[in-house]
Amino acid sequence: MIPAAEAELSAAGLSKSFVGSRSLIDMALGRPASRLQALRDVSFEVARGETLGIVGESGCGKSTLARCLVGLHEVDRGEIRYRGQTLGERKGSARSRYDRAVQMVFQDPNGSLNPRMSVGECIGEALAVHKLAKGAQIARRVAELLALVNLPDSAALRRPHEFSGGQRQRIAIARALAVEPSCLIADEPLSALDVSVQAQIVNLFLELQARLGLTLVFITHDLRLVHHLSHRIAVMYLGRIVEIGPAQALFAAPRHPYTQGLIASAPRMEPKRVAGRDAVAGEIPSPLAPPPGCAFHPRCPRAADICRQVAPALETRDGSWPVACHFASAEGAV
Amino acid sequence: MSAAPLLSLRGLEVVFATRRGALHAVDGVDLDVRPGEILGLVGESGSGKSVTLRAILGLLRGSARVSGEVAFAGEDLLRAPPRRLEQIRGAGIGMIFQEPMTALNPVLTIGVQIEETLAAHGQGDARARRARAVELMREVGIPAPEARLANFPHEFSGGMRQRAMIAIALAAAPRLLLADEPTTALDVTIQDQILRLLKRLTDELGMAMILVTHDLGVVAETCDRVSVMYAGRVAETAPVETLFAAPRHAYTHALLRSAPHGGTPRAPLNPIRGQPPQLVAPLPGCAFAPRCDFALPACGAERPPLVELAPAQASACLARDRLPPWRAP
Numbered sequence: 001m002i003p004a005a006e007a008e009l010s011a012a013g014l015s016k017s018f019v020g021s022r023s024l025i026d027m028a029l030g031r032p033a034s035r036l037q038a039l040r041d042v043s044f045e046v047a048r049g050e051t052l053g054i055v056g057e058s059g060c061g062k063s064t065l066a067r068c069l070v071g072l073h074e075v076d077r078g079e080i081r082y083r084g085q086t087l088g089e090r091k092g093s094a095r096s097r098y099d100r101a102v103q104m105v106f107q108d109p110n111g112s113l114n115p116r117m118s119v120g121e122c123i124g125e126a127l128a129v130h131k132l133a134k135g136a137q138i139a140r141r142v143a144e145l146l147a148l149v150n151l152p153d154s155a156a157l158r159r160p161h162e163f164s165g166g167q168r169q170r171i172a173i174a175r176a177l178a179v180e181p182s183c184l185i186a187d188e189p190l191s192a193l194d195v196s197v198q199a200q201i202v203n204l205f206l207e208l209q210a211r212l213g214l215t216l217v218f219i220t221h222d223l224r225l226v227h228h229l230s231h232r233i234a235v236m237y238l239g240r241i242v243e244i245g246p247a248q249a250l251f252a253a254p255r256h257p258y259t260q261g262l263i264a265s266a267p268r269m270e271p272k273r274v275a276g277r278d279a280v281a282g283e284i285p286s287p288l289a290p291p292p293g294c295a296f297h298p299r300c301p302r303a304a305d306i307c308r309q310v311a312p313a314l315e316t317r318d319g320s321w322p323v324a325c326h327f328a329s330a331e332g333a334v
Numbered sequence: 335m336s337a338a339p340l341l342s343l344r345g346l347e348v349v350f351a352t353r354r355g356a357l358h359a360v361d362g363v364d365l366d367v368r369p370g371e372i373l374g375l376v377g378e379s380g381s382g383k384s385v386t387l388r389a390i391l392g393l394l395r396g397s398a399r400v401s402g403e404v405a406f407a408g409e410d411l412l413r414a415p416p417r418r419l420e421q422i423r424g425a426g427i428g429m430i431f432q433e434p435m436t437a438l439n440p441v442l443t444i445g446v447q448i449e450e451t452l453a454a455h456g457q458g459d460a461r462a463r464r465a466r467a468v469e470l471m472r473e474v475g476i477p478a479p480e481a482r483l484a485n486f487p488h489e490f491s492g493g494m495r496q497r498a499m500i501a502i503a504l505a506a507a508p509r510l511l512l513a514d515e516p517t518t519a520l521d522v523t524i525q526d527q528i529l530r531l532l533k534r535l536t537d538e539l540g541m542a543m544i545l546v547t548h549d550l551g552v553v554a555e556t557c558d559r560v561s562v563m564y565a566g567r568v569a570e571t572a573p574v575e576t577l578f579a580a581p582r583h584a585y586t587h588a589l590l591r592s593a594p595h596g597g598t599p600r601a602p603l604n605p606i607r608g609q610p611p612q613l614v615a616p617l618p619g620c621a622f623a624p625r626c627d628f629a630l631p632a633c634g635a636e637r638p639p640l641v642e643l644a645p646a647q648a649s650a651c652l653a654r655d656r657l658p659p660w661r662a663p
Contacts, residue, residue, distance in 0.1 A: 051600075057521035057522060057523060057524075058521055164609045164610075166609065167609075194378040194379055194548075194610060195378055195548055195549075195550075195589065195592075195593075196378055196588070196589060196592060196605075196606040196610065196625075197605075197606075197609065197610075198592075199592040199593070199603035199604065199605035199606070200605040200606075200607075202594075202603050202605075203602045203603055203605055206600060206602055207602075221521070221522060223522070224551075224593065224594050224595075225594055227594065227596065227599075228594035228596070228597075228599060228600065228603075229594075229600060231600075247599065248599055251596075261523060262522060262523060264526075265522045265523045265525065265526035266522055266551070267525075267526075267529075267549060267551025267552045267554065267555050268551055268554065268555070269550055269551050269554050269578060269590065269593065269595070270554055270555075270578070271554045271555075271574045271575045271578050272554070272555065272574065272575070278523075278526060278527045278530060279523060279526045280523040280526070280527075281527075283491050283493060283494070283524070284491075284521060284523070284524070
């Protein structure tokens, strides 16, 4: 494990729930509002310059986690630390420093770029808000940032809709980089892009990371991609991390039955593999009513009585990496 | 492979009138599907794969001009009278969509929707229809089918809705199923289940299928043959093993090379330069030429024809014999 002192970003015991809306009928009948536990006791550390991939299916809490990390959601419990300092304690200028240091790249660049502003204004606004440049400096800095993401100076004068999806994602990345963050949280930054364009943006992330020493938290459902891009991977299921470890070793010998099934489910470019039983049977349970004990037990081929009653802790058992399973083992690995 | 095709498209063209001019969404597509075969139709957004699928059943709106030939079991669907087309929709050719919620009727129960289809295709007796609906639900892997027939679509999960839509498509026992990105909106573990289900059903029922997808992994795992589309045209058609072993179109080659393959971790990928083309301003030559590493002057000059290389294999690429192995040895 990485010693805490080196951690760029760390999360300890994060929990976050959302309260559903109550209709008038619910109120009249005295029904309580539904509560969705999006994150349960999530802990991890990311070292400086490291890429942590976060994978999981819908409802696993990966996007909520991203939003908590950049402060778009307040957590209910737990602590987020940046270079040893807690996010919650940051007010005023300390908070502003954190906001600069940890930036987010969203899935849909259309939703994060103002269509009425020119690209130069979109990027320059971030510089002005954080008082990083003024006047003619802004234009110079915007040109530098566009060059960083391999777009020409002339892009600054055009509007976002004049660009293709891949180019818009480059613009969104340039804007995130405008405030000189040390850490980028990227939430499915490739899934709105065409297949032939995805590799361009993957290379851009690799290049920027090497050049600027960025720490990257990369959230995706694409296992091929996360395997390639990450140093370490965290696998989430219904609000918890079920396994976290080094990317190559974890893919070669996943310990948690869910990770094993997830990897077996992901389509590979090898003709005619689908045959026989489902890789993971059953449906993803509703996060509004997660199963007791280990949330994966209704779909798990190895579930026993203890799994139905006790939620397993995320622990390192056999000198490998942390896994939240009562029967974690390399056996049955794919 | 020698069987006569069940569905055969020749020179299919679909042109949409837009404010910016005529948009050639499908620009001369040739395809064959044999009985019992799963044909993958793969391409990026705007490649014309979904429009091709909709043109087969005459599902495009008024602004679309469709020409060419669509022969299903020897019958020309583009010239079939509307009543005949209605009979073929469902009984001859079924269709499932990416987002079942937009295809299912939200105010009718799943049971009513399956039975409606059965009635429309001549299943007269209400008791028999109910029994057949339960059987279909079981067939597509919906647990407790008797109870779930009374549910509305919103009471189903995404995966179960897709299963229900497959049950409705199967109700009229089609010989060909058109599947438009049926797993794109689903999670990986559910996608795996649905692909296995579709594969099992085509095997058991001897049904043919066209599976439209943007994911080459899905094609590799599910299809017998694949046609790769780019800018409204078929770039290449081949048996799946052949395509992944040695693609014969520079676009397929580039697409396979650009994906991560468990090579050196964190090594740069091999991206395809540039952007997909604009369909309102079609190029005189190969649409991929501006992005192609193997392009010759001839590629930009005229449109390369789709040349048959072997039975069930064809390529529209002038560089097809000069492509190096795409996978590092």
